[in-house]
Amino acid sequence: MKKDEKYTKIANTLITLMQKAKFSFSKITEPLWSKEEEKILLDIVACLEEKGTLVQLEGEYYTLGNLFSKLKEFTLEKLQSKGEITVEDLREEFSLSRKNSKLFFKACDRLHITKDNGFESARKPYPKLDETE
Known part of the structure; x- marks a missing residue:
């Protein structure tokens, strides 16, 4: 996936939200994303998971590595x-x-x-x- 401004914005938002939440896990789709952001959200999550930044718990629930x-x-x-x-x-x-x-x-x-x-x-x-x- 191309790491452009949108990628960086969404990735940083996800990571920041998870850092604040710590051990209170929430679905990655719970923050309010725009329709355009929703289209690339799962690709960004897959990239972050591949790097070890995110770990899937179950379904849409993830936490920081x-x-x-x-x-x-x-x-x-x-x-x-x-x-x-x-x-x-x-x-x-x-x-x-x-x-x-x-x-x-x-x-x-x-x-x-x-x-x-x-x-x-x-x-x-x-x-x-x-x-x-």
Whole structure:
């Protein structure tokens, strides 16, 4: 995608909104975009995702790559020390709501970091190839 003035404006707006929101995730289409901006929004998001600036949580929900890394690092530490990560762990450390914790869990499941163990409020580590379920 050509990185022109429109690209820069939309990319900067997205990043600024996500920086302000921190761990309160919202849909990328929630800010009011003009019809012209909406036409190129998904291409811009794809470029930012490819660079690691954005990480898709689920559907239209995205977060900044550096915020996702903080959540991921904390999750890996909890999985190592406790054998699971819970919504409560994320709430205590990051003030993450239940809804946003579940969005993060879905991304971790998709990336094979965690595995749904039947309880929507907790996750276990994703099994390694040499482990049986």
